[in-house]
Amino acid sequence: MERFDVFVVGGGAAGSEVAFRLSEHGGLRVALAEREGLGGECNLWGCVPTKALLRSAAIAAAARDAERFGVRTGPVTIDLRAIQRRAREVIEAQSGEGAAPFERIGVRVFLQEARLVAPGRIELADGTVVAADAVVLATGTRPVLPPIPGLADGPVWTNREAIWEPDAPPTSLAILGAGAIGLEFAQFYARMGTRVTVLEALPRVAPAEDEAVSAVVREALEAEGVRAVVGARVAAARWNEGAWRLELDGAPPVVAERLLAATGRRPTFEGHDLAAVGLELDERGRPIVTETLRTTAERVWVAGDATGELLFTHVANHEAQVVVDDLLGRPRPRDLRVVPRVTFTDPEIASVGLTEQQAREQGRDLLVAELAMADNERAQIDGRTRGLVKLVADRATGELLGGHVVAAEAGAMIHEVVAAMAGGTPPRVLADAIHAYPTLSESLKGAFGALAAELA
Ligand code: NAD
Numbered sequence: 500m501e502r503f504d505v506f507v508v509g510g511g512a513a514g515s516e517v518a519f520r521l522s523e524h525g526g527l528r529v530a531l532a533e534r535e536g537l538g539g540e541c542n543l544w545g546c547v548p549t550k551a552l553l554r555s556a557a558i559a560a561a562a563r564d565a566e567r568f569g570v571r572t573g574p575v576t577i578d579l580r581a582i583q584r585r586a587r588e589v590i591e592a593q594s595g596e597g598a599a600p601f602e603r604i605g606v607r608v609f610l611q612e613a614r615l616v617a618p619g620r621i622e623l624a625d626g627t628v629v630a631a632d633a634v635v636l637a638t639g640t641r642p643v644l645p646p647i648p649g650l651a652d653g654p655v656w657t658n659r660e661a662i663w664e665p666d667a668p669p670t671s672l673a674i675l676g677a678g679a680i681g682l683e684f685a686q687f688y689a690r691m692g693t694r695v696t697v698l699e700a701l702p703r704v705a706p707a708e709d710e711a712v713s714a715v716v717r718e719a720l721e722a723e724g725v726r727a728v729v730g731a732r733v734a735a736a737r738w739n740e741g742a743w744r745l746e747l748d749g750a751p752p753v754v755a756e757r758l759l760a761a762t763g764r765r766p767t768f769e770g771h772d773l774a775a776v777g778l779e780l781d782e783r784g785r786p787i788v789t790e791t792l793r794t795t796a797e798r799v800w801v802a803g804d805a806t807g808e809l810l811f812t813h814v815a816n817h818e819a820q821v822v823v824d825d826l827l828g829r830p831r832p833r834d835l836r837v838v839p840r841v842t843f844t845d846p847e848i849a850s851v852g853l854t855e856q857q858a859r860e861q862g863r864d865l866l867v868a869e870l871a872m873a874d875n876e877r878a879q880i881d882g883r884t885r886g887l888v889k890l891v892a893d894r895a896t897g898e899l900l901g902g903h904v905v906a907a908e909a910g911a912m913i914h915e916v917v918a919a920m921a922g923g924t925p926p927r928v929l930a931d932a933i934h935a936y937p938t939l940s941e942s943l944k945g946a947f948g949a950l951a952a953e954l955a
Pocket of ligand 1: 645646675676677678679680681683698699700701706707731733760761762763764809810811840841842843
């Protein structure tokens with residue numbers, strides 16, 4: 500029986516990073532198994548293609564808006580197949596080499612399903628059984644469909660079909676869920692010319708974000724013709740002759756040609772014999788883990804989305820490093836104190852730390868500074884004034900608890916707040932630091948200044 504020191508199941512962001520980092524340490528026999536495509540959800544069906552699609556959507560929107568800037572274009576037409584082709588080219592350029600980069604560094608790659616069947620035993624789809632001293636499960640998540648009667652009777656898109664399936668934009672699209680996936684596709688398809696309705700069960704869009712952020716995002720989407728129904732209760736779904744009809748409690752039905760479910764994701768461990776290895780999940784299906792991502796099964800770690808928390812590639816990369824350090828006998832705990840989140844709508848939504856509401860729920864006495872992007876000179880110059888920056892700090896200690904930015908470049912801007920929180924930098928230091936004129940980041944300097952004035 501072939502033996503490996505570390506067997507990594509899943510070749511997405513987390514699994515690939517574990518394999519690469521382990522190989523840097525030489526001498527270890529490392530294997531990586533992937534059943535679908537090396538690159539995983541982010542690379543093939545998530546972050547990378549959706550950002551490519553959104554770039555095309557932004558160009559379409561800019562072209563439609565061009566006259567305002569003294570530029571005349573012809574009518575804007577959409578070639579969805581060309582947009583998808585470009586997204587594929589980006590993926591190819593980033594990860595088109597398949598297993599070769601892994602093999603070059605000595606990682607053994609199995610392009611098939613691998614199942615953990617007993618302690619230290621992996622069975623591959625072709626029947627081969629191999630031995631592993633340590634196993635890393637980096638197996639990701641799958642979408643969770645809500646329990647709506649009738650949903651199983653017709654074609655429901657997930658992010659995968661919404662990117663790759665259609666030849667042309669549908670005339671109408673209903674989206675369940677106004678989280679990151681729901682909002683990004685809502686704007687993408689609206690800009691493709693589709694009539695989009697977003698149905699969110701909670702009382703606001705982007706419900707995980709600060710309330711002030713949700714309000715701006717809703718306005719931005721509605722300005723582009725997206726209909727947002729919040730507090731939506733979808734009682735039943737009916738697929739009939741090429742269209743979905745969604746029955747809502749207390750509101751008129753929604754009829755749409757296509758339906759996208761963007762209602763969250765859950766870790767997937769199917770195929771593995773969790774009982775045989777002693778791997779326990781919590782009531783929400785997430786593995787119970789230590790600070791270094793060891794599961795309850797002996798010498799089995801998890802990393803990335805499979806943890807069920809903070810489903811971000813940047814978190815997966817951090818977790819991969821935590822697992823590798825533990826495997827190499829120099830443990831350091833996972834540190835999720837400062838994790839930025841970005842939703843790539845236009846304007847972008849970026850945040851780190853606590854929302855004002857979350858901080859209040861902790862019973863803290865707060866200082867809050869909020870500035871409108873409409874007051875930022877660069878935003879005025881660019882004609883992109885929608886948005887805000889908001890900082891939340893503890894009044895007693897001055898500690899920065901959270902930052903929220905909705906702006907054209909929010910994903911880049913948030914890192915000033917990330918750096919301040921990671922370094923424990925007092926607001927006064929950032930308020931006094933010279934920020935370049937004219938940039939959107941001057942709004943953050945202003946917000947740090949407003950906090951510093953109150954703290955003085
Ligand atoms: P999500 O958890 O962010 O949002 C799901 C939303 O669906 C929630 O707001 C929830 O209230 C709503 N919902 C649930 N059931 C519903 C129902 N029956 N009717 C109406 N609304 C309902 O999940 P997602 O958007 O599917 O994204 C999945 C994961 O992928 C998330 O963890 C997200 O962070 C990650 N992701 C991140 C990015 C990014 O960082 N830019 C992009 C895409 C996805």
